[in-house]
Amino acid sequence: MTTTYDPGMDFEKVIIKFWGYPNTPLYFASYYHNHFAVASLIFSIVVKEINYNSAKYTANQLQQLKDFERRCSDDENPITKPEVIKTVHFLQEI
Numbered sequence: 001m002t003t004t005y006d007p008g009m010d011f012e013k014v015i016i017k018f019w020g021y022p023n024t025p026l027y028f029a030s031y032y033h034n035h036f037a038v039a040s041l042i043f044s045i046v047v048k049e050i051n052y053n054s055a056k057y058t059a060n061q062l063q064q065l066k067d068f069e070r071r072c073s074d075d076e077n078p079i080t081k082p083e084v085i086k087t088v089h090f091l092q093e094i
Contacts, residue, residue, distance in 0.1 A: 007085060008032030011042075014091045018045045039084045043072045045091065061094055 008029035015028045022028075031037040046065050054062055068087045071079045 007088070010092060011038060011088050014045070014088050015041065018048070018091070035081050035084070038081075038088075039072060039079055042084055042087055042091070043069065046072075046087070057094070061090075064090060 006029070008031075011032050012027065012029040028041070031041070046068050049057070050062070050065050050069060057065065064087075068079075068083070071077075071083060
């Protein structure tokens, strides 16, 4: 039996890790194909972590979060899906 990698599930695991399980039958993984929705939700987690939980991160980890926050705010050069995916994986690991 082979398993297929599902990046949407990685995204959903990050949402659950930082916000907990939703009270409704909402599957965040279904948002995965909407780049704006994924970037927005990850952005909100990053902003929360920077502003409310910065003490639990190393200087390097905090810098990575701040870099993502800045990239999301750059209207001239919008954040790319690979950058968002990289941050999803980063948030999974910390």
